[in-house]
Amino acid sequence: MDYCLGPGDGTAAMFSGRPDFDLDGNGEFDSVRIDFDGDGVFDDALADLDGDGLADHAALDLDDDGTAESLYTDDGSGTWAMTSIGPVGPLRWFSLDGAEHTGEGPADVDGDGSPDRLFDVDRDGVADRALRTTDGTAGVGWVDTDGDGRWDVKLIDTDGDGSADDATALD
Known part of the structure; x- marks a missing residue:
């Protein structure tokens, strides 16, 4: 390795x-x-x-x-991001409908019934990146660009190469 x-x-x-x-x-x-x-x-x-x-x-x-007391993953960008455990405890996160979630267990940001991976890049205890983990067709991710905990941008990888091909601002 x-x-x-x-x-x-x-x-x-x-x-x-x-x-x-x-x-x-x-x-x-x-x-x-x-x-x-x-x-x-x-x-x-x-x-x-x-x-x-x-x-x-x-x-x-x-x-x-x-x-592990703290667990980090490379989200594909070459940056180590904190996952759902760490010194600040379980990550807080928001679903697309604005509902706040806390605690451990699977996160489902978009409510499709499939778990999504959460990342806390700035280590403040609130997820600021999320990636769909079980889609099978296109890769989808969400980004909180302003640090308020709510998703601002939806990223889509339509050709499966690991890079976003489209971005949509969320209201």
Whole structure:
């Protein structure tokens, strides 16, 4: 598995590691244990859960049963975003009808009955990106551009290449 790390000054280096830990609990090694957060303890892990050979999940401060205190995913943009657990607790999020939701469990931003992935890029405890996870046809995402917790833009990937082909402002 390959992963890229840098000190935050714009430089970075690629590393390779042999998976030695089972982060998703399926019985197969999918992650590399490291000291990602610099606390001197090898209780963090970088994982490749989509099987493409590149780290796409970072789990920090794993306890003895493998539960992470904080979990981040690369949403495809190369940016680590907090997922539904973290130091601020479960993410708050809004559905498209404006209803606020809190707590753990699946998020369904658009009310279609399928779970959506939430991301908290600015780490304020409110989801500011959401991606449809089980559509099968076109990729759909929502973005909160002004930080108020409500979705401002709907993104659509019509050709399945992972890049938005259309954007619609939401009222």
